[in-house]
Amino acid sequence: xxxxxxxxxxxxxxxxxxxxxxxxxxxxxxxxxxxxxxxxxxxxxxxxxxxxxxxxxxxxxxxxxxxxxxxxxxxxxxxxxxxxxxxxxxxxxxxxxxxxxxxxxxxxxxxxxxxxxxxxxxxxxxxxxxxxxxxxxxxxxxxxxxxxxxxxxxxxxxxxxxxxxxxxxxxxxxxxxxxxxxxxxxxxxxxxxxxxxxxxxxxxxxxxxxxxxxxxxxxxxxxxxxxxxxxxxxxxxxxxxxxxxxxxxxxxxxxxxxxxxxxxxxxxxxxxxxxxxxxxxx
Amino acid sequence: xxxxxxxxxxxxxxxxxxxxxxxxxxxxxxxxxxxxxxxxxxxxxxxxxxxxxxxxxxxxxxxxxxxxxxxxxxxxxxxxxxxxxxxxxxxxxxxxxxxxxxxxxxxxxxxxxxxxxxxxxxxxxxxxxxxxxxxxxxxxxxxx
Numbered sequence: 544x545x546x547x548x549x550x551x552x553x554x555x556x557x558x559x560x561x562x563x564x565x566x567x568x569x570x571x572x573x574x575x576x577x578x579x580x581x582x583x584x585x586x587x588x589x590x591x592x593x594x595x596x597x598x599x600x601x602x603x604x605x606x607x608x609x610x611x612x613x614x615x616x617x618x619x620x621x622x623x624x625x626x627x628x629x630x631x632x633x634x635x636x637x638x639x640x641x642x643x644x645x646x647x648x649x650x651x652x653x654x655x656x657x658x659x660x661x662x663x664x665x666x667x668x669x670x671x672x673x674x675x676x677x678x679x680x681x682x683x684x685x686x687x688x689x690x691x692x693x694x695x696x697x698x699x700x701x702x703x704x705x706x707x708x709x710x711x712x713x714x715x716x717x718x719x720x721x722x723x724x725x726x727x728x729x730x731x732x733x734x735x736x737x738x739x740x741x742x743x744x745x746x747x748x749x750x751x752x753x754x755x756x757x758x759x760x761x762x763x764x765x766x767x768x769x770x771x772x773x774x775x776x777x778x779x780x781x782x783x784x785x786x787x788x789x790x791x792x793x794x795x796x797x798x799x800x801x802x803x804x805x806x807x808x809x810x811x812x813x814x815x816x817x818x819x820x821x822x823x824x825x
Numbered sequence: 826x827x828x829x830x831x832x833x834x835x836x837x838x839x840x841x842x843x844x845x846x847x848x849x850x851x852x853x854x855x856x857x858x859x860x861x862x863x864x865x866x867x868x869x870x871x872x873x874x875x876x877x878x879x880x881x882x883x884x885x886x887x888x889x890x891x892x893x894x895x896x897x898x899x900x901x902x903x904x905x906x907x908x909x910x911x912x913x914x915x916x917x918x919x920x921x922x923x924x925x926x927x928x929x930x931x932x933x934x935x936x937x938x939x940x941x942x943x944x945x946x947x948x949x950x951x952x953x954x955x956x957x958x959x960x961x962x963x964x965x966x967x968x969x
Contacts, residue, residue, distance in 0.1 A: 580875075583864060620875065627878030632850060632857050653861035655877045668864065692852070701895075701902050715899050737892025740899060774891060781856075812852050818860035 580620040581608075581664050583656040584638045585816065586676050587649045588684075589614050597641040600626070600634045608661050610669035612677040616642070616649070617664055620657045627654070639816040646786075648684045650676060651816035679822060685786050686764060687814035691796060693755060693777035693807045695744065700775075700806060704743050711739050741774040751807065752778040755799055762792045767819040777807050781819040789814075 582600055589609050599605045599618035607614040616638060635654050642649040658664045669676070705712045714736045721729045748771065755778045760766045763782035771779045784792045793811065800809040 585862070625876035625878050629850065632854060635857055636850075636853060651861040653859070653863050654857045655875060656862075656864035657875050658864075690852070690856075697898055698902055701899050705899070705902070711899075715896075718896070719900060733896040734889055734892045736899065737895035738888075740895040741888075741892060774895070810852075815853065815856065816861075818856040821860075821862045823863075 578660050580622075581615075581617040581658050581661055582620040583652050583658060583664065583668070584616040584618070584635060585642075585649045585651045586613050586615050586669075586680070587642055587647055588612060588677075588680055591642065591647045591649075592645075594641050594645065597638055598634070599638050600631055602634075605638050608664045608669065610665050611673040613669055613673050613680065615664045615668055617658075617661065636816075643687060643814050643816050648680050648686075649816055650679055650683065650821050651818050675822075683783075683817050683820065686783050686817065686820075687786065687789065688781050688817040688819055689763075689784050689789070689792065689811060689813040690779075690781045690815060691755070691759065692771075692779050692810045692812065693752070694773075694810075695748075695775045695777055696804075696806055696808055697775055700744065700747070701740065703747075703806075704740055708739070708743055711736065711743065714739065744774045748777045751803075755807075755809075756780055758799055759792065759795055762788055762795055765820055778809075781815075783817060783820045 584599065584605065587607075589612050591607065591614055593605055593607060593616070597605055601621045603618045603621070605616060605618045608617055618638075632654060639649055639651050658668060705715060714732065718729055718732055718736060726733075752768075752771070756766065756768055759780070759782060763784050765783040766780060767782075768778070768780040771777065782792065796809060796811050800807075803809075
């Protein structure tokens with residue numbers, strides 16, 4: 544066989560010995576598993592290198608499907624069972640995390656994406672969306688997601704509430720005077736006290752959380768703030784931070800943590816794959 | 826009261842206090858399941874129909890339980906205040922301060938390790954993240 548061949552020609556043309564050999568070589572290259580459904584962890588740049596020791600779902604190997612400027616990070620989809628166990632979530636995160644820690648830009652996919660084959664990953668995901676994906680990768684290049692969570696130091700904030708809120712102080716005092724053997728009778732009063740405390744904490748957090756957000760948002764390219772789940776949570780936000788400013792950002796978190804050490808305990812989680820900063824589907 | 830003011834997801838005081846387990850997955854599970862690129866919206870593709878276990882990320886402790894927990898914490902707080910030992914709260918404060926500073930530094934310096942540690946944790950239930958920290962603190966107070 545001489546001259547360049549398009550894939551189409553290979554597929555549609557008459558099968559001769561050379562084609563067969565090439566076809567076989569391709570098969571072997573792909574591990575002879577072209578028809579195995581592929582779980583997609585994310586998309587990275589075509590130049591990315593995967594760490595060899597990183598395994599995915601069910602400890603299966605992870606590989607790249609490269610097309611143009613992008614590469615999908617894929618692995619064989621476990622068959623015959625539903626996904627979503629703890630180990631599955633960990634595997635998903637582990638694969639993406641390895642890229643993040645190697646300084647490789649990656650677009651994380653939401654848990655649970657799979658295509659019918661490696662060929663489908665290429666033709667349906669990368670060929671049709673490669674340009675858009677590459678643009679997003681460009682935007683995320685050199686940036687990481689850092690998540691900051693803050694929780695009230697319960698004891699100290701309870702003290703604040705007791706001294707600031709007469710209703711809470713009064714009810715607490717009254718409950719304290721009830722002997723232990725009569726505690727059951729005061730059940731609803733205890734619930735009421737807890738409710739008052741929870742409401743007061745929520746009010747406080749609007750102010751406290753906003754201050755933390757404002758101090759950190761200026762150091763980030765983008766910010767996504769979530770409403771904290773628990774009453775005693777003050778802040779829960781993700782920041783897209785440029786690698787060059789990461790040290791500065793972490794110092795700022797540390798400074799805020801020190802300033803408010805008696806009231807708010809801050810935690811920094813990351814660098815994470817930029818889950819919060821990929822385009823949202825509509 | 827005993828936790829550091831800033832720390833990594835796990836591997837520091839929390840997990841040490843509780844043995845080998847950490848609350849790691851709890852800190853990112855909502856991202857894994859609710860964020861990230863959605864393939865079938867972004868691309869017109871022949872998806873494999875895979876069954877995903879339904880995981881309720883937003884497991885919130887029932888309000889009443891939360892309220893009772895606060896009431897209990899408040900009650901215990903008062904006992905500490907009325908305790909005969911004047912020096913106790915102060916001692917705890919100073920211990921906390923020095924401990925916190927040390928941990929903050931270590932925590933932020935070790936940022937690269939963070940997620941590995943996060944996921945090195947054990948089989949802690951997701952919903953425990955809602956209850957554990959407060960309980961742990963309470964326990965510790967009693968111990969001291």
